[in-house]
Amino acid sequence: xxxxxxxxxxxxxxxxxxxxxxxxxxxxxxxxxxxxxxxxxxxxxxxxxxxxxxxxxxxxxxxxxxxxxxxxxxxxxxxxxxxxxxxxxxxxxxxxxxxxxxxxxxxxxxxxxxxxxxxxxxxxxxxxxxxxxxxxxxxxxxxxxxxxxxxxxxxxxxxxxxxxxxxxxxxxxxxxxxxxxxxxxxxxxxxxxxxxxxxxxxxxxxxxxxxxxxxxxxxxxxxxxxxxxxxxxxxxxxxxxxxxxxxxxxxxxxxxxxxxxxxxxxxxxxxxxxxxxxxxxxxxxxxxxxxxxxxxxxxxxxxxxxxxxxxxxxxxxxxxxxxxxxxxxxxxxxxxxxxxxxxxxxxxxxxxxxxxxxxxxxxxxxxxxxxxxxxxxxxxxxxxxxxxxxxxxxxxxxxxxx
Numbered sequence: 001x002x003x004x005x006x007x008x009x010x011x012x013x014x015x016x017x018x019x020x021x022x023x024x025x026x027x028x029x030x031x032x033x034x035x036x037x038x039x040x041x042x043x044x045x046x047x048x049x050x051x052x053x054x055x056x057x058x059x060x061x062x063x064x065x066x067x068x069x070x071x072x073x074x075x076x077x078x079x080x081x082x083x084x085x086x087x088x089x090x091x092x093x094x095x096x097x098x099x100x101x102x103x104x105x106x107x108x109x110x111x112x113x114x115x116x117x118x119x120x121x122x123x124x125x126x127x128x129x130x131x132x133x134x135x136x137x138x139x140x141x142x143x144x145x146x147x148x149x150x151x152x153x154x155x156x157x158x159x160x161x162x163x164x165x166x167x168x169x170x171x172x173x174x175x176x177x178x179x180x181x182x183x184x185x186x187x188x189x190x191x192x193x194x195x196x197x198x199x200x201x202x203x204x205x206x207x208x209x210x211x212x213x214x215x216x217x218x219x220x221x222x223x224x225x226x227x228x229x230x231x232x233x234x235x236x237x238x239x240x241x242x243x244x245x246x247x248x249x250x251x252x253x254x255x256x257x258x259x260x261x262x263x264x265x266x267x268x269x270x271x272x273x274x275x276x277x278x279x280x281x282x283x284x285x286x287x288x289x290x291x292x293x294x295x296x297x298x299x300x301x302x303x304x305x306x307x308x309x310x311x312x313x314x315x316x317x318x319x320x321x322x323x324x325x326x327x328x329x330x331x332x333x334x335x336x337x338x339x340x341x342x343x344x345x346x347x348x349x350x351x352x353x354x355x356x357x358x359x360x361x362x363x364x365x366x367x368x369x370x371x372x373x374x375x376x377x378x379x380x381x382x383x384x385x386x387x388x389x390x391x392x393x394x395x396x397x398x399x400x401x402x
Contacts, residue, residue: 064373075384
């Protein structure tokens with residue numbers, strides 16, 4: 001057996017060994033492999049969409065993935081726990097991301113929709129509301145971690161809900177209800193996991209349901225009195241809700257989109273029609289096949305098996321994030337990762353459910369699959385946050401060992 005002195009000499013002669021081990025300490029292989037597989041799967045889907053849809057650019061999607069991997073690596077190297085005390089800065093950044101698309105100097109419209117900013121000189125466009133999703137999770141985790149796992153005061157609970165309402169209401173100004181729902185759902189999970197009383201949560205849910213009913217009723221009255229331009233929800237948004245309740249009520253607009261999506265998913269069968277043989281998208285019947293209805297495009301080409309593989313990869317990613325959260329000694333990291341897992345889950349469930357007529361139609365993209373460089377970069381950023389939380393616990397263990 002080697003002596004301690006000999007071990008120290010070996011360490012001095014081979015300094016690269018501990019440094020490499022330190023660099024990769026805590027890197028979760030399940031998260032990395034699932035992420036790489038999802039990004040590759042998404043590039044295949046976007047490339048297949050580009051065969052019939054000019055707006056689907058595989059090169060742009062690949063560029064977004066490349067930038068995203070660099071961002072993820074940088075985030076992995078950064079100790080995300082340092083953000084725990086940056087509550088005010090996170091709130092300012094969150095509000096700025098929501099308001100930036102409303103400023104004339106930065107505002108940019110894509111396909112008639114607002115929510116993008118265009119950086120002067122370089123002309124780079126970015127959907128800031130995508131970045132606001134993880135920033136809101138970090139903001140709520142930073143606030144909730146202050147209570148040490150138990151929100152004992154009702155006033156503190158109300159204060160947390162009020163802070164979450166700020167980014168939610170600001171995003172409605174764009175308006176972007178889909179992103180607002182993602183922010184609300186992920187932020188709510190962080191608050192619930194922070195330890196408030198169950199009765200407070202139940203009352204909050206009841207009040208939300210009553211509030212939504214009151215808003216819909218008020219909106220109907222305003223629409224009848226002064227027209228759609230002054231109503232809280234536009235006609236297309238109300239039509240999406242009505243079509244979800246009765247798909248046969250409208251076969252020309254929102255109802256048509258849903259019907260064609262279900263035809264595409266069903267026509268894929270068990271193994272699909274094969275790569276590049278998505279006839280619904282190629283014939284122009286399936287709208288937004290590369291973005292909102294990317295899951296329908298995937299299912300038509302690769303069938304039930306291809307869809308099952310996608311869902312399995314999502315499950316690996318989400319449950320890995322939860323596993324890392326449960327092992328973390330930092331309450332801030334724990335709450336952040338649970339919020340990210342909730343964010344992924346809500347987007348996946350809503351987008352796939354939308355394509356199957358199980359959820360209302362929204363503009364929520366399918367993570368890593370839907371075309372959009374902004375979404376791809378931000379999704380990989382959240383992966384970097386997950387890896388950072390696990391990696392720095394591993395590095396601390398390695399420091400203690402050496």
